[in-house]
Amino acid sequence: MALPHLDAAYNLARWMMRHDQDAEDVVQEAFLRAFRYFQNFEGETGRSWILQIVRNTCYTWLARQRPATGTPATNRLVADVVSPSPDPETMLTRHEDRQLLLQAVEALPAEFREVIVLREFEGLAYKEIARIVEVPVGTVMSRLARGRERLHESLDPNRKGGAPDGLS
Amino acid sequence: MDCREAEYLLHGYVDGELELAGSYEFERHLAGCATCAAKLAREQSLRARLAGSAGSFRSPPHLKSKIESALAEVIPAADIRSRASQRHAHRLLTAVVAAGLCGVALMILFRPDATDALLVRQVRDSHVRSLMAAHLYDVESSDQHTVKPWFAGRLDFAPWVSNLADEGFRLVGGRLEYFDNRAVAALVFRRRDHVINLLTWPAPNGATTSPQLDRLEGYQIVHWSAGGMTYWAVSDLNAAELQDFATLVQSRANFPDANRAAPAEQSPANTSASPDRR
Numbered sequence: 001m002a003l004p005h006l007d008a009a010y011n012l013a014r015w016m017m018r019h020d021q022d023a024e025d026v027v028q029e030a031f032l033r034a035f036r037y038f039q040n041f042e043g044e045t046g047r048s049w050i051l052q053i054v055r056n057t058c059y060t061w062l063a064r065q066r067p068a069t070g071t072p073a074t075n076r077l078v079a080d081v082v083s084p085s086p087d088p089e090t091m092l093t094r095h096e097d098r099q100l101l102l103q104a105v106e107a108l109p110a111e112f113r114e115v116i117v118l119r120e121f122e123g124l125a126y127k128e129i130a131r132i133v134e135v136p137v138g139t140v141m142s143r144l145a146r147g148r149e150r151l152h153e154s155l156d157p158n159r160k161g162g163a164p165d166g167l168s
Numbered sequence: 169m170d171c172r173e174a175e176y177l178l179h180g181y182v183d184g185e186l187e188l189a190g191s192y193e194f195e196r197h198l199a200g201c202a203t204c205a206a207k208l209a210r211e212q213s214l215r216a217r218l219a220g221s222a223g224s225f226r227s228p229p230h231l232k233s234k235i236e237s238a239l240a241e242v243i244p245a246a247d248i249r250s251r252a253s254q255r256h257a258h259r260l261l262t263a264v265v266a267a268g269l270c271g272v273a274l275m276i277l278f279r280p281d282a283t284d285a286l287l288v289r290q291v292r293d294s295h296v297r298s299l300m301a302a303h304l305y306d307v308e309s310s311d312q313h314t315v316k317p318w319f320a321g322r323l324d325f326a327p328w329v330s331n332l333a334d335e336g337f338r339l340v341g342g343r344l345e346y347f348d349n350r351a352v353a354a355l356v357f358r359r360r361d362h363v364i365n366l367l368t369w370p371a372p373n374g375a376t377t378s379p380q381l382d383r384l385e386g387y388q389i390v391h392w393s394a395g396g397m398t399y400w401a402v403s404d405l406n407a408a409e410l411q412d413f414a415t416l417v418q419s420r421a422n423f424p425d426a427n428r429a430a431p432a433e434q435s436p437a438n439t440s441a442s443p444d445r446r
Contacts, residue, residue: 002308003232003235003236006227006231006232006235007224007226007227009227010225010226010227010228010231011224011225011226011227014225015225020228023225024228024231024234027227027231027235028231028234028235028238031235031238031239032235032238032239032242035239035242035361036242036361097217098220098221098222101217101218101221101223102221102223105218105223116218117223119183120215120218120219120223121218121223121224122224125185126180126183126185141179141180141183141185144179144183145178145179148179148211148214151214152210152214155214
């Protein structure tokens, strides 16, 4: 049986749930729902559907399970993420950089995290993100802007080179 | 364009989402504004770092099979939702009449013999196995010109293959089954949430039988023989729609000329009216 977009579904769920087992459970529930309501969700439209269901399932689970602690299990993160091929000389710095970066993404509030993940790790266009997150395209853009600003701040707290959060 | 506008468009530009005119205006502003150029560079370097971070989680290998077996449990249960069954009630009548006509046209009626009961069970088991083991197909395609050649080197007969998507039965693939002491072709169709397995092999003595419906533990099984071949359709789909399916396969498989005569395969009316042609 073909399960289209399984990796994308898992990636989004894992970033939103910040937990392996929860992400698996969410993805399973989402696919069961998807198969119940749609016969076919291949292609780009199908991807939006399944990711939208995954996202909604994540929020349902998060609301049900945890009273919003906001402290992710960051220590497990880096080992779980797909590894890039290491360059021995700069491996340590790269590794640290990567760890900081991914921790910063993981610490973002959910509304910014989801658009960053969909844009940067899934490579989706604004239009498709808008469909999944169920907000206008302009909101996708402003959330990306604010999410990126927060990343800049947490990665380089000393130098606030860019615009302040929000567009004055 | 001033810095405020440029700042508003910055992320759209970084993400390649601006219209051509917007991009052009933005670049023109950038050429004369070091501050905005620096902001752009900053966003671009963040994007590059994220892209290089390989921040994607890949789904663990066991997850796929876990979901597949969960789906296999759920799909038969989905049959309970038979909202559509009333809408198809009148089609049952059509199917019965058409099946009757076919039977008359072929002028031969065989009583199913005792081995049928065994085959019914085997067919049902094969269907259930295909869903449980998530081994629904060896070749996955809705294109008959992909599925039919796939069987060519694997069977000593050429099974009938056609996509019935226009009639609501979407071909999704094919696989081999070992069955009744021989290799047989299994075609997989989908209707809504339901999977239909259509097993085909040469009829033992070229017999022709009219369609017969069997029920076994929530599964419907329709089988018939015609044109030297035996067909077994099995599904958790309701009986009316499965008989529709059988009628459709019958007319398509046995009267291919009629099928060809129908433009773009979109007029089932033409094909079902065809049995008198020969």
